[in-house]
């Protein structure tokens with residue numbers, strides 16, 4: 001079956017895309033996701049975040065993937081390349097966000113596959129990420145074969161202020177994978 005969305009990498013991010021990305025981020029934070037921001041996340045702060053991301057994309061410091069369906073931008077994920085010079089072979093995977101209206105249809109998995117393919121194309125052989133322990137995202141990463149390193153209790157806050165534990169994951173990418 002043809003997926004209901006398409007995924008592509010943005011090499012430049014325009015203002016309408018910044019606005020749509022802000023909408024997805026706000027939806028995730030309103031849904032209780034621990035993704036760096038506290039509630040309430042105003043559109044102004046969300047837009048400011050994505051404008052900084054857009055600068056990083058323009059500078060080649062990060063790769064930004066977006067998913068779109070007939071209603072617009074509905075998911076995103078990033079690879080961060082701006083790392084110390086002794087880690088040229090790796091990237092951090094960050095801000096995996098799927099709008100609540102399209103969850104549990106396989107888009108999260110599709111974004112992960114696309115991010116891994118992009119990392120491989122960029123010559124990366126190691127990816128690292130962290131996720132709320134035992135959450136939807138952690139389950140997704142384990143299912144996709146990411147290696148669980150361990151948990152850090154009380155690492156961050158949920159948007160409502162409760163402490164949450166983080167699990168660190170990594171994945172090695174062989175050129176022949178995927």
Ligand SMILES: CC(C)(COP(=O)(O)OP(=O)(O)OC[C@H]1O[C@@H](n2cnc3c(N)ncnc32)[C@H](O)[C@@H]1OP(=O)(O)O)[C@@H](O)C(=O)NCCC(=O)NCCS
Pocket residue numbers: 028033034035095096097098099102103104105106107108109110130131132136137139140
């Ligand atoms: C984590 C997140 C990205 C997952 O996105 P998603 O698009 O729902 O992911 P998937 O659809 O690939 O998988 C989610 C679940 O749907 C199930 N699923 C996938 N396709 C399905 C289908 N066609 N029918 C029924 N269920 C399906 C999967 O098996 C999985 O089940 P599980 O949670 O019981 O393990 C999303 O929940 C999200 O954005 N959360 C908030 C932000 C966040 O926490 N990001 C992670 C930061 S580390």
